[in-house]
Amino acid sequence: MSRPVTIALDAMGGDQGAAVVIPGAAIALERRPDLRFVIYGNEAAVQPLLDAHPALKAVSELHHTDVAVRMDDKPSQALRAGRYKSSMWRAIEAVKDKRAAVAVSAGNTGALMAMATFCLKRMANVDRPAIAALWPTLRGESVVLDVGATIGADAQHLVDLAVMGAALARIVLDIERPTVGLLNVGVEEVKGNEAVKEAGKRLREADIRLIDYRGFVEGDDLGKGTVDVVVTEGFAGNIALKTAEGTAKQIAHYLRAAMGRTLLARIGYLFAKGAFDALKEKMDPRRSNGGVFLGLDGVVIKSHGGTDALGFASAVELAYDMARHSLADTIRETIAQVHPSAVAEA
Amino acid sequence: MSRPVTIALDAMGGDQGAAVVIPGAAIALERRPDLRFVIYGNEAAVQPLLDAHPALKAVSELHHTDVAVRMDDKPSQALRAGRYKSSMWRAIEAVKDKRAAVAVSAGNTGALMAMATFCLKRMANVDRPAIAALWPTLRGESVVLDVGATIGADAQHLVDLAVMGAALARIVLDIERPTVGLLNVGVEEVKGNEAVKEAGKRLREADIRLIDYRGFVEGDDLGKGTVDVVVTEGFAGNIALKTAEGTAKQIAHYLRAAMGRTLLARIGYLFAKGAFDALKEKMDPRRSNGGVFLGLDGVVIKSHGGTDALGFASAVELAYDMARHSLADTIRETIAQVHPSAVAEA
Incomplete structure (x- = not known):
């Protein structure tokens, strides 16, 4: 043992x-x-x-x-x-x-x-901490970070988040080279978030062994599980997390209300109770409980x-x-590879 | 007529x-x-x-x-x-x-x-446009803006968004003085978004007739309908909107899967079909279709x-x-009241 x-x-x-x-x-x-x-x-x-x-x-x-x-x-x-x-x-x-x-x-x-x-x-080589969440998706689970440790992020911090998130995903999801996406907005006319664009460029060019970089994703990709790791700065990440939690509660409320409204619905609920319990378990926040400080x-x-x-x-x-x-070791080693100061020191 | x-x-x-x-x-x-x-x-x-x-x-x-x-x-x-x-x-x-x-x-x-x-x-007096969404909530509907017209916002732009959103809410929700909240993150240790804090200070102090300012709200307040108008900059707003849409689709998917899994569940579904239809209508995105450019x-x-x-x-x-x-007139008049340049010109 x-x-x-x-x-x-x-x-x-x-x-x-x-x-x-x-x-x-x-x-x-x-x-x-x-x-x-x-x-x-x-x-x-x-x-x-x-x-x-x-x-x-x-x-x-x-x-x-x-x-x-x-x-x-x-x-x-x-x-x-x-x-x-x-x-x-x-x-x-x-x-x-x-x-x-x-x-x-x-x-x-x-x-x-x-x-x-x-x-x-x-x-070493990480300027700011992050909180990673495990996000239930249609494909299983994704790692989403930062969900609120710090606000705002420059391109290098987003790259650091990508590395830390991928290291975590490798362990939690048991995937050798997790897919990683940068959270961005889809409205084309906006100038775009410069930090996100620059981070995308760096992730593409750095070709990090740990990371299968897949480009930008949008808010609705979180629930789809389009990528294993979704990277964003803490303000948008925290709002996304709480918005999803709020929406899930809202729909659960609608569902309860709908199932209690008529006698037929209540009878139907009894028949389908097993299915409702399965759904409840699926939506149970306890199943993936824990933000990881990285x-x-x-x-x-x-x-x-x-x-x-x-x-x-x-x-x-x-x-x-x-x-x-050994999450911390994986992060330390990979961060050293992508961090300019570490490269300069090497 | x-x-x-x-x-x-x-x-x-x-x-x-x-x-x-x-x-x-x-x-x-x-x-x-x-x-x-x-x-x-x-x-x-x-x-x-x-x-x-x-x-x-x-x-x-x-x-x-x-x-x-x-x-x-x-x-x-x-x-x-x-x-x-x-x-x-x-x-x-x-x-x-x-x-x-x-x-x-x-x-x-x-x-x-x-x-x-x-x-x-x-x-006049508005630096940047915004897109407002009508967000279905447990209490009815809220106005949420900006959901993606521009990225980033200083304090004055957030105040402008509050005014524009309140003017829209007055019409759509038929409320004389809508409640307004600024979307923020709840994690206390963060330094906080300076623009959001400053906007909150200005909204409190300005005491705008059109606006019943209620302070900060978080992502889960969107679904609850805690306030009539939720104000945020376009990056976080767009991500919140799409995350909510994605979560709703995700849960609908779970629900369909759960109801089809066993014979009992399928029987239950038949009994409760009216209730499911009511739920479906509740979640129907067509009911509040339309982003408003302000x-x-x-x-x-x-x-x-x-x-x-x-x-x-x-x-x-x-x-x-x-x-x-006359949405545009209401906005024009109120914006003039809160905009420093307009006050200076007056």
């Missing part, structure tokens, strides 16, 4: 805190028995839950922390109150100190990104704050896969 | 051209008997269709044109080949010459925007290129409403 994979957990993050994190980790452990955990959180809250999951307890180290970052803390507040001592910070720090391969937190995104950036620092010297995964144990388990399994396949 | 409203039609635009435009206009006329039309297109194609719709023929003037802009023409090509003589140009020109109140075309968006900008010129000296409406007669009729009725309620 290969070496176990150790994941650091922020047990206080998310709407439910330890009540979701600990059972979630226990589910992940059942599926990936070579997981090990270092857990940070309030002992009074976490210990009883650990006691209730003996298999998990046997492979976990619990470290007590007094401070928990709140879901509505501003990043600056969180840093001031929680640096060095909060469960969130300590989980990230375990990655920095190489005691864990990846940190997972369901805590608030802004605080997590601020702490991760502050604690782990940027990866571009830092260490990987941090953000689980949805409102997820349940099953969703948190998905995030932990994602962390496991990242660690197992 | 009030004065009739004359709409200029590009009969050659769209995937089907006159075969959709003429029956579409006929449907609109049934619903709005005080419509009049000036129609531009190839006589050989249009005249037989007009002959088949005598009521429409009786209130229409047909002008023959030799040149039709193709759906895949680049804006520059379209301008070169079609300026002054294409059906698209002539329809826009009818608005410029005050022979029609609004022009409607299902032709290609890039060409239409290029010609409209070239022919009508910008409205910020020019005259209003142009872009109908979906792939729409049918019913969808084209919606676009014509939208045009009718714009004209009936």
Whole structure:
């Protein structure tokens, strides 16, 4: 058996805190028995839950922390109150100190990104971090980034995003050379986004081994799964992600309303319940739960704050896969190839 | 009875051209008997269709044109080949010459925007045009702009978009003082988009009579219908629009697949067919067909290129409403109030 994979957990993050994190980790452990955990959180809250999951307890180290970052803390507040001592910070720090391969937190995104950036620092040759999302598509899943770590992007940052996203897709989607597209707008008369155009030129010319560059894609290509990796700057990416989530909720609402309206519809619903359940599972955000923070010297995964144990388990399994396949090393090596400063230094 | 409203039609635009435009206009006329039309297109194609719709023929003037802009023409090509003589140009020109109140075309968006900008010129105090979409929401409909006329926006352009969007919402949604939100990202740690922040400050401070400013909204607020008007720059707006369309198609696909999978599901579908039909109608893009070009000296409406007669009729009725309620005048007056140069000149 290969070496176990150790994941650091922020047990206080998310709407439910330890009540979701600990059972979630226990589910992940059942599926990936070579997981090990270092857990940070309030002992009074976490210990009883650990006691209730003996298999998990046997492979976990619990470290007590007094401070928990709140879901509505501003990043600056969180840093001031929680640096060095909060469960969130300590989980990230375990990655920095190489005691864990990846940190997972369901805590608030802004605080997590601020702490991760502050604690782990940027990866060499990467100017800015990014958040990658796993996007359910008609073909399976795609990696979409940046969905909101930073706003705006020059051509080089878009190329860096392409590299980081392709490295992630190779692991998550198990594709040797993922297809990559740059998100752009289709209206022809616009002058176009210069950074996007320039990034496209560079990706075409650089001919990166890791990347099968396919040119521009549009918003509706996200759901189609036209490419494995969709690259965009964080403002448009965040809006696309939330717009898709909102649209899915809107249609689910229409569907519920339509199915409850008449007796015939309610009867039909009963017959088709299996099909509706399958649809529900297909649209279940827990299936691909977890934004991956990239571009830092260490990987941090953000689980949805409102997820349940099953969703948190998905995030932990994602962390496991990242660690197992040395995501950070793949990114580091490929980034060095495409980054002008690295080339200049070489 | 009030004065009739004359709409200029590009009969050659769209995937089907006159075969959709003429029956579409006929449907609109049934619903709005005080419509009049000036129609531009190839006589050989249009005249037989007009002959088949005598009521429409009786209130229409047909002008023959030799040149039709193709759906895949680049804006520059379209301008070169079609300026002054294409059906698209002539329809826009009818608005410029005050022979029609609004022009409607299902032709290609890039060409239409290029010609409209070239022919009508910008409205006083507006630097750049915009395309507004009617977005179906859980509460009804919202106006979202810009969905792709131009890329990037400074604070003043965002304020202009807010004014134009509110003027449109007042007519379409029949609300005296529409609520307005600025599309932004929710991730707290980001520095934020400076233009959006500054626009928010100006909208708050200006206290425009037409606008009930509600602050920032996020991507998922689009489907919820949190505000009547969502303001964003064209890159993010276009991506949001296409992402929502793509997500809706994706879910429809899942739903069809789920309902066909088992015998029970197929039986259930039969019982619930009425409900499914209601859902389908709810999601029907033809119900709110038409992007409105704003910020020019005259209003142009872009109908979906792939729409049918019913969808084209919606676009014509939208045009009718714009004209009936003097959209352009409302915008002109309010823009003058918020524009620094206009204030300086005053």
